[in-house]
Amino acid sequence: MPNLEKSTPVAKPDMVPLTASKAIIARGVKMTFQSGAESFQALKGIDLEVLSGDIELLMGPSGSGKTTLLSILSGILTPTSGSVELLGEKITGLSRTKLAKFRLNNIGFIFQDFNLFPALSAIENIETVLNLKGIRRGEAKRQAQQLLEQVGLGDKAKSLPRQLSGGQKQRVAIARALAGNPKLIMADEPTASLDSQGGHAVIELLRKLAKEEGCTVLMVTHDPRILDVADQVLYLEDGLISPYVPARVPSVP
Amino acid sequence: MVSLARKNLFQDLPRFVVAQAGIMFAVSLVTIQTGLFSGFSRSTSLLVDNSKADIWVASEDLRFLDLTVPIPLQRRNQAQQVQGVDRAEALILRGTVWRRSSTPLTSVRVVGFDPEGQLFQPKKLDQGTLSQLKQPYTVMVDRSDLDSLNVNRVGQVAKVGSFQARIVGLSKEMRSIVSPAFMFTSLENAYAYINSPIAEPPRNPPAPKPLTSTDQVSYILIRAEPGQDLQALKRRIEAALPDTRAYTRGEFADLNQRYWQKSTGVGFILGLGAAVGMIVGLVIVGQILYASVSDHLKEFGTLKAMGSPNWFIYSVIIRQALWMAVLGYIPGMALCIALGTWTLQTQAIEILISPMLATGVFGLTIVMCIGAAVFAIQKVTYVDPAIVFKA
Ligand SMILES: Nc1ncnc2c1ncn2[C@@H]1O[C@H](COP(=O)(O)OP(=O)(O)O)[C@@H](O)[C@H]1O
Ligand SMILES: [Mg+2]
Secondary structure, rough: HHHHHHHHOOOOOOHHHHHHHHEEEEEEEEEEEEEEEEEEEEEEEEEEOOOOOOOOEEEOOOOOOOOHHHHHHOOOOOOOOEEEEEEEEOOOOOHHHHHHHHHHEEEEOOOOOOOOOOOOOOHHHHHHHHHOOOOHHHHHHHHHHHHHOOOOHHHHHOOHHHHHHHHHHHHHHHHHHOOOOOOOEEOOOOOOOOOOHHHHHHHHHHHHHHHHHHHEEEEOOOOOOHHHHEEEEEEOOEEEEEEEOOOOOOOOO | OOHHHHHHHHHHHHHHHHHHHHHHEEEHHHHHHHHHHHHHHHHHHHHHHHHOOOOOEEEEOEEEEEOOOEEHHHHHHHHHHHOOEEEEEEEEEEEEEEOOOOOOOOOEEEEEOOEEEEEEEEEEEEEOHHHHHOOOOOEEEEEEHOOOOOOOOOOEEEEOOOEEEEEEEEEOOOOOOOOOEEEEEEHHHHHHHHHHOOOOOOOOOOOOOOOOOEEEEEEEEEEEEOOOOHHHHHHHHHHHHHOOOEEEEHHHHHHHHHHHHHOHHHHHEEEHHHHHHHHHHHHHHHHHHHHHHHHOOOHHHHHHHOOOEEEEEEEOOHHHHHHHHHHHHHHHHHHHHHHHHHHHHHOOOOOOOOHHHHHHHHHEEEEHHHHHHHHHHHHOOOOOOOEEEHH
C-alpha cells in the first residue's frame, strides 16, 4: 500500500467508494506493428473502462489482439495512438524508467507459462520480487511465506519450480504477483497451461483475490469456466471490441 | 537478498565447472608467466641480492655480472681508506670447467669469497660450515646442482681446472637460471682454480698462496658506515680507486636484471603468455556469461516486465561475474603456488608469487570478469519486456 500512495498521488482507491473509481481507462487505443516495409494494425481503436475490484475478462480468437492490448494496458507496450490511465494516473507518455517504476509499484503479472525463476525455490521467487520492491531480508522472507500460505502452498516454500505441478507453479506465480500488494493484476491466459483441477484452483484463487484483496484483475483467457467469476467480459475481434455478450462466447480450448 | 546470480550460476553445474576451469587456467597462465618473469629477474641478480654489501665496485668496463675485467686486490685496501667505508671484501667470479672422472665437462662459476668475511656468503647452508672452505681445494656446491655436476654427496671429489675439488658442504637456493652451477670456495682456492691450465693434474699440488695486492679479483664489496649517503660514497670510491665504477646493491641488481631482460627478450615472451592468458580468460568468461544470460533471457524479461530497473538486472549479471572471478581465482592461485613450490624444489626455477602479484592477478581477474559481464549485459539491455507474454 505505501508504494501505491507514493507513486499515484491522485488515486486513493481505499478512500473512495469502489463502485465509483475506475482502475483502468483506455481511450482510442490503436497499435500498429511495423516490420520492415510491412505494417500491421493489431488494435484499431479500443475504448474501455474497468472498475476497481472488478474481474475483467478479455476474450476473443487467437490473433485478435488480446495480448497486445494487455501489454499496452499494463504499460509494457506503448500504443501508436490513444491514451491509457491506470489508477488515476495517465501512463501514456511516461518515460521507460517511470513506466517501469509504475509497474513495479502497482501491477502484479501472471503469465501463461508462469515465468518462475527455475533456479530459485518457491519462497525465493517471491522474495526476489519483494527485494526488488525494496523489502529486505527477514521481512521479505516473512511476507513471502505469508503469501505462499495465502495461495495454499505454505509447505512448498523450499520446493523448486520443477518439483511443483503446473497448478502449484501458477499459484506460486500468483503469490509472486501479489507481493507488495499491487492494486492491479494483469494475467495472460493464466489457466491455459493447466489441467482442469489446477485451473480450478487458480480461478478460485483469482476470485478470492479480487473480492477479498480489492484487486482489479484484467485477464486474457479462453477458459469459459472463468466466466462464472467475471464481472465484465470484453470480446475482441480483429483489433476491435465486438458487441458479443459473454454468454454467447463459444467454448474455445 | 536472494542470490539470483549465484543460483542461476550453479543451476547448470557442468557449464559452471567448465567456466571455472577456464578462469583457473587464465589465472594460472597470467600468474605463472608473471611469476616466472619475477623469478627470472630475481635469479639474474641472485648473487647481488644475496650479498650484504651496500656497494659493489667493479672495473669501469663492466657490462654485467658475468662480463667484466678483473681489478687488482689492492683496490680493496684502497677502498678501506675511503672515508665512510666500514668494510671492504674481495669477490672472485669466473667461469671454469668441472670434470668428474670420465663424465663430460661441465661449466661452473667459481665464486671465491672470504669465508670469514661478512659481506658475502651462500644464502643457506644445507651441509658443512664455511670455515671448512679455508682448507686447500675445498668447495661447496648447491644441492640442486648435484645432478648436473655428477656428484651426489659431500666428500666426493671432482677436478676443476687442473686441481681437485673436494665437496665439503652444500648450499641451498643458490642456483641461477642464467648461470652455470655456482661453486663456492675461498678467495685463495678460487684464484688457484681460475688460473690453473686445463691439464694433467700435478701429483701433489701445493696449497694455494694467499693473494697479493696485484692479484686479480672480480669485485670489491663495500659496507658503508651507518648513516652514509651511498651516492656520495660511491663518488668518493670511484675517485679513489682508478678505473672502477661503484654501484649500490640495488643499482647493480637492476643493471643485471635489465641486461638479461633485454638480451633474452624474456619480458616480451612471458608478457605475451600472460596477455594470451588474459584474452583466453576473457573469452571464456564472456562466452559462459553470455550463454547464461541467453538462457535466462526470459527471466530477465520477466523482471523487466514486472518493473525491475536495469541496474537490478545488471547487478545480477555482475554478481555472477564476481562469483566466477573469485571461484576461479582461488583454485588458480592455489595451483600456481603448488606448482611454484614444486618447480623451485625440483627444477630450481622460481615462480615468484609476491603478495603484490597475487593481489594484482586478483584485480585483473575481477576486471576480466566484469569486462565479460559488460559484454553479456548488452544482450539484456535490448530485451523487450513484451517477450514475456509470448508463449
Ligand atoms: N511485435 C509484433 N510485431 C508484429 N506483429 C505483432 C507483434 N505482436 C503481435 N503482433 C500481431 O498482432 C496480432 C495480435 O497479436 P496478439 O495480441 O498476440 O493476439 P492474441 O493475444 O489475441 O492471440 C497478431 O496478428 C500478431 O501477429
Ligand atoms: Mg495472446
